[in-house]
Amino acid sequence: MPSPDPGRRNERSRRAILAAALELLGETTYAELTVEAIAARAGVGKQTIYRWWRGKGAVILDALSETAATDVALPDTGDLRADLRAVIRATVAEFADPRLSATTRALTIETLSDDALAEQVRDRLLRPQLDAVKARLRAAPEVRPGVDIDQAVELLFGPIYHRWMLRTGPLTESYADGLVELALAALR
Amino acid sequence: MPSPDPGRRNERSRRAILAAALELLGETTYAELTVEAIAARAGVGKQTIYRWWRGKGAVILDALSETAATDVALPDTGDLRADLRAVIRATVAEFADPRLSATTRALTIETLSDDALAEQVRDRLLRPQLDAVKARLRAAPEVRPGVDIDQAVELLFGPIYHRWMLRTGPLTESYADGLVELALAALR
Known part of the structure; x- marks a missing residue:
């Protein structure tokens, strides 16, 4: 059995994190939004987020800029x-x-x-x-x-x-x- | 001997604090500016500043707005x-x-x-x-x-x-x- 492709798995996590961040922004305020909550909603560990982003500002920026590009x-x-x-x-x-x-x-x-x-x-x-x-x-x-x-x-x-x-x-x-x-x- | 006029003394402290805040802004960055440093420069206690202002933002606002009015x-x-x-x-x-x-x-x-x-x-x-x-x-x-x-x-x-x-x-x-x-x- 081939091992799962890590690139694809990373991309899936990345998309889940960005989607979770936008979802949570719709439910709470930015001030109340935490990296922990994004991680929990995305089903990943907090350290996965910190591996790719410096903090919630950077996550939100990525999430918004992917939406904006099509907007x-x-x-x-x-x-x-x-x-x-x-x-x-x-x-x-x-x-x-x-x-x-x-x-x-x-x-x-x-x-x-x-x-x-x-x-x-x-x-x-x-x-x-x-x-x-x-x-x-x-x-x-x-x-x-x-x-x-x-x-x-x-x-x-x-x-x-x-x-x-x-x-x-x-x-x-x-x-x-x-x-x-x-x-x-x-x-x- | 009459006791010193507290209103006048307050006004003198207030002016010293605002002047100290502006002076320090010229020597340091806003981020590094502290209420402690303003108090020390003005020769008042830190608690005097907190009695009149909520924090350094409010002090700076007062100091700048007195300058701006004449500006x-x-x-x-x-x-x-x-x-x-x-x-x-x-x-x-x-x-x-x-x-x-x-x-x-x-x-x-x-x-x-x-x-x-x-x-x-x-x-x-x-x-x-x-x-x-x-x-x-x-x-x-x-x-x-x-x-x-x-x-x-x-x-x-x-x-x-x-x-x-x-x-x-x-x-x-x-x-x-x-x-x-x-x-x-x-x-x-």
């Missing part, structure tokens, strides 16, 4: 306003969602304290979406030539962070649409 | 572009300064973890500046009627936070000026 899906209907509304409404809704907001808050705290994690959050969790929007803006005839596309994308997402972090106003659809109008006026 | 000084030269450049360049320079950036980062972490502190940071440290810029925008003939002034001010400051938190680009004067141009285009 981005910036529409390209040919109508820049409609496409930006879709992506900005979705982003605003994420920040307005109490559970997602708590996770984002926790990840933000961890990234502000941990440069290595910050780089990974940026490159794996956020960059795919930012890059998709940048590509869309670069190709859009509505955007005037010479606009700095890095700054353009920050004009769309930065105000949402600001309002969310400082809790200075509602995070609603009409807020999202207003933001898109302001950004479009800046970029035309 | 705001948004110019009003009648030239909106010049005035916004001045305030946005100064803000970008603050975020680019390694020491100030470390303090801001620490305060951001504390505000993300502590709702009461978040409210105070927002209302005492940030709102005076945001309000000054809002008043300037509201009065400016360059801004078209009907613009949401809350969103306008977020369009100026939000992108700076975004770039600073995610470290996605340089925080330079030319970046600051580019941001002002984009915001002005949005608001005209």
